[in-house]
Amino acid sequence: EVQLVESGGGxxxxxxxxxxxxxxxxxxxxxxxxxxxRQAPKKxxxxxxxxxxxxxxxxxxxxxxxxxxISRDNAKSSLYLQMNSLKSEDTATxxxxxxxxxxxxxxxxxxxxxxxx
Amino acid sequence: xxxxxxxxVLAVSLGQRATISCRASQSxxxxxxxxxxxxxxxxxxxxKLLIYRASNLASGIPARFSGSGxxxxxxxxxxxxxxxxxxxxYCQQSxxxxxxxxxxxxxxxx
Numbered sequence: 001e002v003q004l005v006e007s008g009g010g011x012x013x014x015x016x017x018x019x020x021x022x023x024x025x026x027x028x029x030x031x032x033x034x035x036x037x038r039q040a041p042k043k044x045x046x047x048x049x050x051x052x053x054x055x056x057x058x059x060x061x062x063x064x065x066x067x068x069x070i071s072r073d074n075a076k077s078s079l080y081l082q083m084n085s086l087k088s089e090d091t092a093t094x095x096x097x098x099x100x101x102x103x104x105x106x107x108x109x110x111x112x113x114x115x116x117x
Numbered sequence: 118x119x120x121x122x123x124x125x126v127l128a129v130s131l132g133q134r135a136t137i138s139c140r141a142s143q144s145x146x147x148x149x150x151x152x153x154x155x156x157x158x159x160x161x162x163x164x165k166l167l168i169y170r171a172s173n174l175a176s177g178i179p180a181r182f183s184g185s186g187x188x189x190x191x192x193x194x195x196x197x198x199x200x201x202x203x204x205x206x207y208c209q210q211s212x213x214x215x216x217x218x219x220x221x222x223x224x225x226x227x
Binding site: 037044045046050061095108109 | 156166170
């Protein structure tokens, strides 16, 4: 059974940093692109980062480019999202997702990040 | 970016058919491959993949869910609607980066 478990969320002040983690199990992690998708409270979904199987290629939308960094450790079946210079508009639930040909076919339960002073 | 537009709310009676639409600002099809996907999100839960590439049912999804469409216009149909289907439904395109989602349609009971 595919499982994705996020951790590392919490309350953080504007301008500070936070690192999210996602532990994957139930599939061969190194064979899949992975992604982070976020959802602001009572809002829709926004794809915020993608990483290739080896980690050599990454993608970010303009809203987080230069502030967020996605990475992975295939030996540990783990995905990460380093978030710097956080803003109030980054407040959201962050989901780790397995990406298969552009499709988020499995999602974690999500972790809440609140950016507030 | 490709913008996906969905109606915010759809009210339906149990046992009836629900038709949820998604319109893209430009074509999300390449040849005969329609790069539009649908997700269901129940309150307090993570999204779940329902339909991929417009009309393919994801694993474990009941046959009362179906998808259709091509180019810029896509439809998710639930027939018949059951109480467990009350949720928000999102379309997502993978034709171009960045991948984008529609704003979601909240399915409510009449």
